[in-house]
Amino acid sequence: MTFLSYLISGISLGSIYAIIALGYTMVYGIAKMLNFAHGDVIMVGGYMSFMATTHFGWSPFSSVLFAMGVCTVLGILIEQLAYKPLRSAPSLAVLITAIGVSYFLQNAALLIWTPNPKSFSSVVPFDSLRLFDGQLIISGTTIVTIVACAIIIVTLNTIVNKTKIGKAMRAVSEDKDVAQLMGISVNKTISVTFAIGSALAAVAGVLLCSAYPILMPTTGAMPGIKAFTAAVFGGIGSIPGAFLGGILLGIIEILGKAYISTQLSDAIVFAVLIIILLVKPTGLLGKKVLVKV
Numbered sequence: 001m002t003f004l005s006y007l008i009s010g011i012s013l014g015s016i017y018a019i020i021a022l023g024y025t026m027v028y029g030i031a032k033m034l035n036f037a038h039g040d041v042i043m044v045g046g047y048m049s050f051m052a053t054t055h056f057g058w059s060p061f062s063s064v065l066f067a068m069g070v071c072t073v074l075g076i077l078i079e080q081l082a083y084k085p086l087r088s089a090p091s092l093a094v095l096i097t098a099i100g101v102s103y104f105l106q107n108a109a110l111l112i113w114t115p116n117p118k119s120f121s122s123v124v125p126f127d128s129l130r131l132f133d134g135q136l137i138i139s140g141t142t143i144v145t146i147v148a149c150a151i152i153i154v155t156l157n158t159i160v161n162k163t164k165i166g167k168a169m170r171a172v173s174e175d176k177d178v179a180q181l182m183g184i185s186v187n188k189t190i191s192v193t194f195a196i197g198s199a200l201a202a203v204a205g206v207l208l209c210s211a212y213p214i215l216m217p218t219t220g221a222m223p224g225i226k227a228f229t230a231a232v233f234g235g236i237g238s239i240p241g242a243f244l245g246g247i248l249l250g251i252i253e254i255l256g257k258a259y260i261s262t263q264l265s266d267a268i269v270f271a272v273l274i275i276i277l278l279v280k281p282t283g284l285l286g287k288k289v290l291v292k293v
Helices: 002-031 038-054 060-086 091-112 140-162 164-174 176-181 186-211 221-234 239-259 265-279
Strands: 129-131 136-138
Touching: 002 038, 002 136, 002 140, 002 164, 002 186, 002 221, 002 239, 038 060, 038 091, 038 186, 038 221, 060 091, 060 186, 140 164, 140 186, 140 239, 164 176, 164 186, 176 186, 186 221, 221 239, 221 265, 239 265
Parallel strands: none
Antiparallel strands: 129 136
């Protein structure tokens, strides 16, 4: 039962990584840029939910919707103010800007929500599930996290493959210039992508803080890096790849902590990533892109 408990915990943590990784993989797949401020949007989502429940007295469900709304607007503002002017700039300029936005959000949170850290109350109202005469206990947060991840993956995959905006996303991903000639608004499509990714970041932030109830301005930093690792692991630009990479990363981390070393768990995660990329540079589900000269 101990191994099964660790496995379920790993899937739960991996589900959070997968939700965050979806934001990275969508933005990269469509806009061909790495939004390293994405991890800090997670933190903002956590603080918004904290404010809604603590200061406004809202229900947990309302606090999640509020966090999603604020982060959606924040994602669009970040794209419009920080990234859109650099659409034709070298990738290094965009990368430096993303790091600048990340530090701006962290320091703004430090000034606005002092003192830190804050104790976050779980938004999940369900009791733990006890199986096998109480030998296996699965928390309500774990169950909700896994179910939410599954619903998000199915919904997002349906949007991308079955809807008009999804077709526009795929067209912009293939070739921005040709998509624009066909009447697709590239700017609108990229803004929608940032909005969806940021809303998912808010959900991930609330679930992360519900599972690990400490909230501070740097809450999203390490999960953001690990989720980016998961996106690369699974094949950045691939929605199923982000899901697979996140789940595997969570399982590896939890089992590494349990059976090898708590201190070395992060090193084990990144070592596995390096090994995978040496064997398959595009990631597990990534596709090799052929460039015509």
